[in-house]
Amino acid sequence: MMNELETKMQKTLDKLQESFSEVRAGRANPAILNKVSVEYYGVQTPISQMAGISVPEARMIVIQPWDMSTLKEIEKAILASDIGLNPNNDGKVIRLNFPELTEERRKELVKEIKKMAEETKVSIRNIRRDGMEKVKADLKNGEITEDEKAKSEDNIQKLTDKFVAEIDKILENKEKEILNI
Numbered sequence: 001m002m003n004e005l006e007t008k009m010q011k012t013l014d015k016l017q018e019s020f021s022e023v024r025a026g027r028a029n030p031a032i033l034n035k036v037s038v039e040y041y042g043v044q045t046p047i048s049q050m051a052g053i054s055v056p057e058a059r060m061i062v063i064q065p066w067d068m069s070t071l072k073e074i075e076k077a078i079l080a081s082d083i084g085l086n087p088n089n090d091g092k093v094i095r096l097n098f099p100e101l102t103e104e105r106r107k108e109l110v111k112e113i114k115k116m117a118e119e120t121k122v123s124i125r126n127i128r129r130d131g132m133e134k135v136k137a138d139l140k141n142g143e144i145t146e147d148e149k150a151k152s153e154d155n156i157q158k159l160t161d162k163f164v165a166e167i168d169k170i171l172e173n174k175e176k177e178i179l180n181i
Contacts, residue, residue, distance in 0.1 A: 001131065012120055013120065013167065016167065016170065018031075020113060028058060030048070033061070038073045047074060047078075050065060050066060051070075061096040062094070065094075085097070101178075113174050114175075117168075124160055128156055128157070135152045135156070
């Protein structure tokens with residue numbers, strides 16, 4: 001059961017890290033395009049599956065489609081997305097320039113990531129609660145003893161504390177990245 005709880009908590013933590021990678025912190029990060037998809041032959045296709053994406057400079061992403069006929073569609077998809085960047089299309093590639101972040105925008109981003117971290121902590125605590133309920137049910141059904149229940153609850157709490165501390169560490173690093181650019 002502990003392995004199952006740890007796996008669930010790790011998946012929750014991985015999701016937070018993925019979400020953090022998509023937060024625009026002033027530096028060009030191709031992960032920002034993860035949620036942008038283009039209709040390609042009737043199917044919603046991620047940009048990364050239809051173009052080469054590179055970061056030639058700290059504040060620029062270059063998207064080079066493998067099929068040049070999709071250039072306009074990729075540009076439209078980026079404009080329609082909520083990433084807040086204007087694509088520059090020169091007929092061969094699309095360039096996304098990242099502007100300097102204002103102090104106000106940085107503070108908004110920090111609030112956003114703190115909210116994400118708090119939601120992740122709530123998810124971790126919900127996993128803990130489910131584990132605790134299972135331990136109580138096992139005791140009630142006579143599958144474990146009172147001592148085993150206490151030991152299991154202690155282990156679940158230690159696991160929860162470990163993941164909450166990890167979330168705090170990830171949050172702190174992302175906060176520094178946003179504020180100290």
